[in-house]
Amino acid sequence: MTTVLYPVLFGILILVLWQTKTLHAILHTDTFTLPLPGRINAIIADNFPTILGNTIVTVRVAILGLLIGSAAGYLIAVLVVIFPTLGQGALAVTSVFTAIPIVALAPVMNNWTKDVSGVVSVRSAVSKIIVVALVCMANMSINAYRGLTEVKPFSEDLMKVLAAKPVKMFTKLRIPNSVPYIFTALKVGVPSSIITTIVSEYFAEYLMGIGRQIKENILMAQYAAAWAYIVTACVIGIALYALLMVVQALVMRNRKAR
């Protein structure tokens, strides 16, 4: 009971401090830079269609990037299990991608995707999707590899004794075993795909997208509008995370939580 009550009370406290401008006094700022929650709400309500349009652009990139990157990462993990000798190195090289700053990747990818399409929105989306995919790929490949290899003791031996073919080894043992690990990767991947998308949008050609709107509104000193997009980004993040939790609960309803 208190598990829910305390955080909610804390949240209300912050909102009250914010709305009564006490927060502004603490941070030495004004309602122009840090608009009141009511004002942010009003802006979201007034500009709902515009915000929705930008949200769709961002969410599409984030989800496509996440899915493509995760699929590629999983495939890499499967290949590493099949070809362990060269695979170990591939895994190490892939994991290095997580350490590369997005700020360095995004402009490079913009350059590389210039010829993909004559339409700005398409080629910009492709560029952003590749960046998100690269970031998610490394995370997934590492987790999936663990999921595919860290099977219950002796289950591998059992499969061998039953003369299971390599394909069966995957479909009956390794792949089912990796399911919880996929969710572990996605739990990191969902927030990071959204943030990566937003940062890539800073550098993108196309003017739509939450990240781009935050930047543009700040350049024009429309802080309230920028806040509206930041709140939207948080809501998307929480919504996608919640969605992931629901999917996980459905997929793993017959398993013990890890």
Next chain:
Amino acid sequence: MKKIVKTRWFSILFWVVILAAVWEAAAFHVAATKRNPENILPHLYQIIAAAFSTQKVNQSMTATQLVLSSAATTVFRAALGFAIGVASGFVLALLMNLSGIIEKIAFPYLMIIQMIPILGMAPIILSITGSINVSRILIAAILTFYPVATNTLAGFKSVEKEKYELMASYAAKKRSLYTKVLIPQCIPYFFTGMKISAPMAITAAILVDTLQGDGGLGCVLSQSLRHAMSISVFWLIVFFSAFLGIISWKLMGWLEVMFTPQKRHLSKKKQTDGKDVELCTKEKNRSGKSFLKAGVLQR
């Protein structure tokens, strides 16, 4: 020969060579079809040549000098923010472990923090704090804070019931429980958090650089992107910032070995005792695992 082929280093080298080959092939293709190939994909040797070129890219510095001096600025800011974030993350985890109320209040917000696009908020933080330096450090600190806090908390929670009971049977004081059991045990988790956040702190510092002048890698990066200076500077920065991210991550791994006696002992043994093959491979597996863990524990 076969033995060399089977080592991890060989396979890493193999893939690095493959990636370089793909890059070069693409570079030849771009060079043949584009008017300004160096903007899209220069040859690797062109980038290396740019690194060693003595030609000045601005009034006083060569490309390498410029990149290194701005990198020093960026790294310093990132390190400062990182240190603050690590310290506060550790303290929060400690408080959460000490007090059930604090844990209950903070835990959901710790989850929500990772949903907030802090990097997206960079411009706003800039206008709230009014100082580019303060906001740079603040953003690096916030980004660092989350993985360190969650992983350290996971480290405290990993202490088995039996260890608490053992300490209780010795009538150990709370302070001894923390200094002798909980903190030493959470060290590897703490470093896992730092391995995740060190590259993030670098990314944050570079990104905030792009918002306003005042030196730093991001600043020079956006100048070169606007073709205010040679494009080779751009490529040097791309590679150098990737290098910084990787090295910051590696550095945390080395520090971890230094601060975990059992790992230090094993790696020392590995160096001096080459014959002990079994132990070596065991240790290799172990380091491979902790290496894998780096990206994993950020739940």
Next chain:
Amino acid sequence: MTTEENSRNEVEISIEDLDVTFHDNSGNEVRALEGVSLDIRKGEFISLVGPSGCGKTTLLRTIADLQKPTDGMIHVAGRLPREERLMQKFGIVFQQPVLFDWRTVQKNVELPLELMYYSRKDRHQRAKDMLEMVGLSDFADSYPSQLSGGMQQRVNIARAFAIRPEILLMDEPFSALDEFTKEKLHEDLLRMWRQTNKTVIFVTHNIQEAVFLSDRICVLSPHPGRLSAIVDVTLNRPRTAEMKYTPEFNSLVEKVRNSFEGGSI
């Protein structure tokens, strides 16, 4: 009666009508122990035997003040278990080796001595002696991850003995070990017990082990956990491995087995 026999007959732990009830993770009430009364003599080696769920571990934990009694009384040397624990009179060995990965074997044994503010020199010497006693002197500078399971458990025993506890509590300490290691550790344990003459409470589900080691065996039955019989082990001391093949030994095993309610487990 000599003075030594006198002190051996002194009651160290007295348990009167003990009830322990707790809630498991899903909130169900578990009646772990009901109406247990038992006197344990000073210097006695006593075993608690029974199938899983009989509350033998709970009884041990209640004596060590790791579990609160719901009803009834426990006195240890005339004091409450909590007072005795705070006076650092207990040594405890769990089923799984509880070792600290970041400490060498030597430092693991020294840990409780640090908590008791022994000087560095005394700590070192005491730990060294203990490691010699369990035959691990050569591994003093190794880390726990480099030791086998049996060696790790020996470190645990050395650590428990290092503080010279008045009462040594052992919760299935050898159940995860192979037969050869177990036999070796049985002999080590009995030798160390003889040298120090402390009270040992030993939880096990292995009847042969209990007969071989103990002075008395308390047989517990499950649901709810209660004491169903106490069997005196009449074998001579020192015990030797050959005794395990004597008719006397087998009849004691038989006796313990028949003491379980319902005849057998």
